[in-house]
Amino acid sequence: MSTVILLTLTGLGLAALYFLIASGLSLVFGLAGVLNFAHGLFLSVGAYATWWAEPHWGLAVAVPVGIAAGAATGALVEVVLIRPLYKRPTEQVLVTVGLSLAGVALLQSVWGADPRTFPRPAWASEVTTIGSAQVPDDRFLLIGTAVVVLLALLTFLHRTRYGLIIRAGVENRDMVSALGIDVRRAFTLVFTIGGALAGTAGVLGGMYFGSVSPGQGASLLIFAFIVVVIGGLGSVTGSAVAAVVVGLLQQFVNYYGAAGAGDVSVVALLALVLLLRPSGLARTAVTA
Amino acid sequence: MILRVRDLSVRLGGSHILQGVTFDVPPSGVTALLGRNGVGKTTTLRAVLGEVPATGSVEFGGDPVLGRPTHKLVRSGLGYVPEDRCVFGGLTVAENLRLAVRGADPDYDTVHELFPELRARAGQRAGTLSGGQQQMVAIARVLLNRNRLLLVDEPTKGLAPAVVSAVAAVLSRVAEQVPILLVEQNLAVVRRLAAGAVVLEAGQVAWTGAASDLLGDAGRTRTLLGVGRA
Ligand SMILES: Nc1ncnc2c1ncn2[C@@H]1O[C@H](COP(=O)(O)OP(=O)(O)OP(=O)(O)O)[C@@H](O)[C@H]1O
Ligand SMILES: [Mg+2]
Numbered sequence: 001m002s003t004v005i006l007l008t009l010t011g012l013g014l015a016a017l018y019f020l021i022a023s024g025l026s027l028v029f030g031l032a033g034v035l036n037f038a039h040g041l042f043l044s045v046g047a048y049a050t051w052w053a054e055p056h057w058g059l060a061v062a063v064p065v066g067i068a069a070g071a072a073t074g075a076l077v078e079v080v081l082i083r084p085l086y087k088r089p090t091e092q093v094l095v096t097v098g099l100s101l102a103g104v105a106l107l108q109s110v111w112g113a114d115p116r117t118f119p120r121p122a123w124a125s126e127v128t129t130i131g132s133a134q135v136p137d138d139r140f141l142l143i144g145t146a147v148v149v150l151l152a153l154l155t156f157l158h159r160t161r162y163g164l165i166i167r168a169g170v171e172n173r174d175m176v177s178a179l180g181i182d183v184r185r186a187f188t189l190v191f192t193i194g195g196a197l198a199g200t201a202g203v204l205g206g207m208y209f210g211s212v213s214p215g216q217g218a219s220l221l222i223f224a225f226i227v228v229v230i231g232g233l234g235s236v237t238g239s240a241v242a243a244v245v246v247g248l249l250q251q252f253v254n255y256y257g258a259a260g261a262g263d264v265s266v267v268a269l270l271a272l273v274l275l276l277r278p279s280g281l282a283r284t285a286v287t288a
Numbered sequence: 289m290i291l292r293v294r295d296l297s298v299r300l301g302g303s304h305i306l307q308g309v310t311f312d313v314p315p316s317g318v319t320a321l322l323g324r325n326g327v328g329k330t331t332t333l334r335a336v337l338g339e340v341p342a343t344g345s346v347e348f349g350g351d352p353v354l355g356r357p358t359h360k361l362v363r364s365g366l367g368y369v370p371e372d373r374c375v376f377g378g379l380t381v382a383e384n385l386r387l388a389v390r391g392a393d394p395d396y397d398t399v400h401e402l403f404p405e406l407r408a409r410a411g412q413r414a415g416t417l418s419g420g421q422q423q424m425v426a427i428a429r430v431l432l433n434r435n436r437l438l439l440v441d442e443p444t445k446g447l448a449p450a451v452v453s454a455v456a457a458v459l460s461r462v463a464e465q466v467p468i469l470l471v472e473q474n475l476a477v478v479r480r481l482a483a484g485a486v487v488l489e490a491g492q493v494a495w496t497g498a499a500s501d502l503l504g505d506a507g508r509t510r511t512l513l514g515v516g517r518a
Contacts, residue, residue, distance in 0.1 A: 164387050168376045174339055175374040179429065180362035180390045 002133035007251045009130075013139040013208060015247025016146030020201035021224035022231065022239040023153060024074075024194025030170040030234020032187040033089065037096040038077055039198055039224070040217030041103035046070035046199025047118070047212040048107060054119045062119070063203055070199015071192050078191035083184070100218060107214035115213040118206035142204050146240075149197060153236050162189060170234040223250075226266055230273045232280025241281055245269070290315040290437050290467055291336070295344040298328070298335050305331050307491035308344065313437065318459070318468045318481040320499055323488035324514050329471045330371050332488070333439045337361060337368060349436055363390060367430030371441040371471070373422045377415025381406055381425055384414050388429035399428045402458050420451040427458060438468045444477055456480055475513070479503050487512045 025039050050059075050066030057065075081099065085092040124138040157163035165186045169176045176183045198217075205220060206212040227246050231238030246266050254262030273280065291313035298306040305328050313319045321329050335342035338358045346353050353361050362368065375384050385399070385406070400407050403424045409417065414425055423443055430438055443459065444452040456477045459468065463481065472478050478485070482499040489495075495502065495512055503509055 164379070164383055168379060168383075168387055171376050171378055172374055174358075175370065175376070176387075177358040178337060178339070178362060178368045178370065178374075179388045180359050180433075181387070182357070182359045 001131060003255070005130055005133035006135055007255055008248065009133075009135050009139045009143070011248035011251035012244065013142040013247075014251065015243040016142040017201050017205050017208070017220060018224050018227045018247055019146050019240050019243035020149060020197045020204070021220055022227040022243055023149070023236050024190070024197040025221075025224055026228045026231065026234055026236065026239045027166065027170075027190045028194045029228065031166055031173070031183075031190050032078075032082070032086075033173075034082055035089075035093050035096070036082075036191075036194070037093065037221070038099040038103065039096075039194065040219075040221035041100050042070045042073050042077075042195040042198035043202035043205070043217035043220065044103065044107055044212075044214060045073045045202070046195075047202030047206045047216065048111065049199070050203045051116055051118055051206060051212050059119055059121060066203045067196050067199040070202060071196035074191040074193075074195020074198070075188055077195075078188050082191070083187075086184075086187075100221075104214045104218065111214070113214060115211035118210055118212045120207040120210070124207060138208050142208060145200065145204060146243075149200070150236070150240050153193075157236065162186060166190060223266065226270050230270060230280055232282030235280070235282035238280055238282030289313060289347075290349055291469065292347040293332070293336065293344070294346070296332065296335055296342055296346065297344050298331055298340055298342045300331070300340060305491060306335065306342070309488065309491070309493055311486040311493050311496055313467060313469050314484065316463075316467050317483040318463045318470050319484040319486065320478045320482035321469055321471045321486050321488070322478070322502075322513060323494075327488045328491055329488060330441055333368070333370075333441055333469070333471065336439065337366070365434065365436035367433065367435040367438040367466075369426045369430055369438065369440040369443060371445065373419075373426040375414040375417070375422045375425045377413065379414055380411050381414055381417070382410040384425050385428060385432060388432055390433045394432040395434075396432065399431050402431070402461070403428055420447050420455075423447065423451075423455060427455070427462075431462065435466050438462070438466055440468055441471045442473060443470075444472065444474050452477065475503060475509070 021039065021043060025036060028034050028036050046066040046069050049069035050062045053062035053065040077099065081095050082092060085095060120138065124141050126137045127134045128137055157167055165176060165181055165183065169183050169186055173183050202217065205216060223246060227239055227242045230246065231242030249269060250262035250266050253265040289312040294310050296306050296309040309332055321332065323329055331340060334340045336346050338356055338361055342354060348361065348366060405421065406424055406428055409421065414422060417425065427443065440459065443455050447455065452474060460481055462468065470482060478499060485497060485499040485502045486493055487495040489512065
């Protein structure tokens with residue numbers, strides 16, 4: 001029983017990371033049609049910014065710095081590199097792939113390839129006893145943050161004008177323009193939000209793994225992409241549900257099956273979903 | 289003239305779809321843009337809006353507009369009711385309308401007067417509306433704002449006869465306030481609404497004149513539109 005509790009909470013913690021990355025990825029693709037392979041870079045930038053800022057100003061300042069760095073990177077990438085290429089999707093993909101490789105190389109040249117020890121709040125290193133299980137408190141940090149982000153995103157999408165524009169744009173960008181709305185501004189906004197969420201994932205991932213390394217973003221990104229496809233492109237709720245499924249599946253299969261079987265099972269799940277429900281769990285790309 | 293289109297050319301996917309289209313839209317009443325299926329009516333509207341790349345010149349209220357971003361052009365008073373309605377299916381009726389509001393005081397009074405049903409269905413997802421109801425939403429979106437010209441693409445397509453005449457009645461009322469460039473296959477509707485007509489054929493304008501001259505002449509109607517009688 002204690003193993004099941006621990007696996008569940010660890011799976012949900014991982015799901016929280018996947019969700020934070022996937023929701024931004026999903027909105028960016030759903031609205032702007034951009035397959036953003038540089039999304040993992042936003043995560044790494046956020047993580048390194050926090051890691052760098054913490055010795056200077058402490059964690060309370062360093063965390064917002066990391067999130068802001070992710071957001072700024074997202075906005076900058078959209079404005080400088082993606083925007084000139086909206087009519088050329090192939091070049092766009094190449095640019096994001098190139099950027100993610102260059103970004104990893106840059107981080108490596110500045111701070112080295114070795115993992116750096118990542119700071120975390122003291123309480124996150126404690127454990128809480130649930131039933132017979134000793135659950136590390138960082139799991140609750142991850143899960144709690146993801147739940148707050150999910151609620152905040154849904155409120156934003158359903159209660160604000162920009163949220164309305166994004167939901168409509170995911171369905172039909174051209175029609176949003178034909179209503180007199182500058183949909184490109186919404187593109188910049190989703191990149192910024194996606195960057196902030198990826199930065200958050202970078203910070204939390206650093207705390208969870210206890211370290212940060214240049215390639216961390218890229219490896220999480222692979223699973224986030226799978227979550228996006230399973231959840232349905234452009235759907236935030238779909239991303240959340242798919243992240244939970246993927247996180248739990250991975251944890252349980254890795255524990256009870258052979259080593260690495262968890263990752264294989266996630267890919268198998270992806271294939272199954274594509275076979276049975278090609279447009280993902282959310283089916284219609286409605287940003288609900 | 290509220291809209292002057294000169295030598296408008298569009299190439300899409302390797303084919304030369306519009307090959308020098310030239311016509312004018314007067315500042316009042318309904319002007320029909322006609323032609324057989326696939327002749328380029330929708331493409332003409334989309335080119336005017338800047339949704340497809342085009343060459344030539346288009347003046348809206350005296351200002352050249354080709355190359356301007358669509359949203360700016362629309363904001364300058366050009367309302368678009370696209371073919372197939374393009375309502376946002378995942379949004380509610382109220383959200384569809386709210387999204388379309390451009391100015392500080394949207395004219396919900398007119399919308400609710402013309403389409404009382406939309407008020408009753410404000411909370412319903414637009415994707416679950418009937419075709420006729422979706423068309424009401426599409427038209428209501430342009431009525432919320434002050435426009436100098438409306439581009440309306442096949443508003444009666446796929447609708448039952450009673451709904452067709454309801455839509456025609458609405459457009460006839462709207463046309464008292466704002467000129468309309470109307471693409472329409474239903475010639476009875478054209479006869480009822482349109483003063484002028486522009487007929488496209490093979491990527492060019494084949495005929496312009498009074499709608500009554502076109503529809504009153506069965507032979508001309510048949511050669512230009514490929515139909516027997518209106
Ligand atoms: N994006 C595109 N790429 C290639 N060809 C296109 C594209 N859009 C339209 N066409 C072609 O251009 C031609 C004109 O299309 P358009 O939709 O303007 O016709 P239409 O007059 O509105 O027809 P209908 O009466 O059936 O609505 C058609 O042959 C169509 O196949
Ligand atoms: Mg058409």
